Amino acid sequence: ILNVEQSPQSLHVQEGDSTNFTCSFPSSNFYALHWYRWETAKSPEALFVMTLNGDEKKKGRISATLNTKEGYSYLYIKGSQPEDSATYLCAANPVYGGSQGNLIFGKGTKLSVKP
Amino acid sequence: GAGVSQSPSNKVTEKGKDVELRCDPISGHTALYWYRQSLGQGLEFLIYFQGNSAPDKSGLPSDRFSAERTGGSVSTLTIQRTQQEDSAVYLCASSLRTGPGTQYFGPGTRLLVL
Numbered sequence: 001i002l003n004v005e006q007s008p009q010s011l012h013v014q015e016g017d018s019t020n021f022t023c024s025f026p027s028s029n030f031y032a033l034h035w036y037r038w039e040t041a042k043s044p045e046a047l048f049v050m051t052l053n054g055d056e057k058k059k060g061r062i063s064a065t066l067n068t069k070e071g072y073s074y075l076y077i078k079g080s081q082p083e084d085s086a087t088y089l090c091a092a093n094p095v096y097g098g099s100q101g102n103l104i105f106g107k108g109t110k111l112s113v114k115p
Numbered sequence: 116g117a118g119v120s121q122s123p124s125n126k127v128t129e130k131g132k133d134v135e136l137r138c139d140p141i142s143g144h145t146a147l148y149w150y151r152q153s154l155g156q157g158l159e160f161l162i163y164f165q166g167n168s169a170p171d172k173s174g175l176p177s178d179r180f181s182a183e184r185t186g187g188s189v190s191t192l193t194i195q196r197t198q199q200e201d202s203a204v205y206l207c208a209s210s211l212r213t214g215p216g217t218q219y220f221g222p223g224t225r226l227l228v229l
Contacts, residue, residue, distance in 0.1 A: 032215030044220040105158035
């Protein structure tokens with residue numbers, strides 16, 4: 001069974017602060033790693049999909065890295081803005097114990113950015 | 116183009132009643148997924164469809180849950196004899212095909228069982 005863990009559970013930062021979150025997964029049972037951003041009452045929004053060790057992806061002020069050998073991914077937000085306030089979800093596609101494509105999600109990191 | 120849509124957006128029902136949740140995926144997406152998020156929990160996989168067939172039903176929590184997809188498009192998730200523990204946000208997602216690619220989510224149906 002693939003367990004995806006995220007930390008911290010919640011984070012409160014001031015506008016302009018840079019921040020990062022962690023997602024960990026079993027490196028022996030991994031196919032792809034996804035990051036989503038979920039604002040209240042909206043659809044989860046896809047940020048990144050990564051598959052290769054050492055992958056780095058960037059979208060504006062948000063970036064992510066992937067280490068498949070040790071089983072973790074970091075999501076970075078540079079210069080946080082109030083509109084970045086959301087829950088950030090990490091999800092993995094397992095090789096074993098899952099069907100093709102179903103995602104195993106962590107519980108998310110809830111980010112609050114104060115003006 | 117239009118994204119994934121779900122209806123109803125909110126549903127309040129009494130324990131023991133049946134409910135139907137609907138998902139309309141992005142046009143052309145062959146894969147469709149149902150997830151749910153119960154209070155304090157992460158998103159939990161329920162079932163996925165490739166076309167009209169559901170190769171993996173392992174995530175359905177009990178035999179009160181069923182889902183179908185017709186015409187390779189719209190899907191309905193049915194919960195019979197609802198229980199309070201069924202209260203959750205039910206999310207639908209679609210993707211071009213099964214595999215590790217991006218899944219596009221709808222806004223969800225918030226179900227409350229009294």
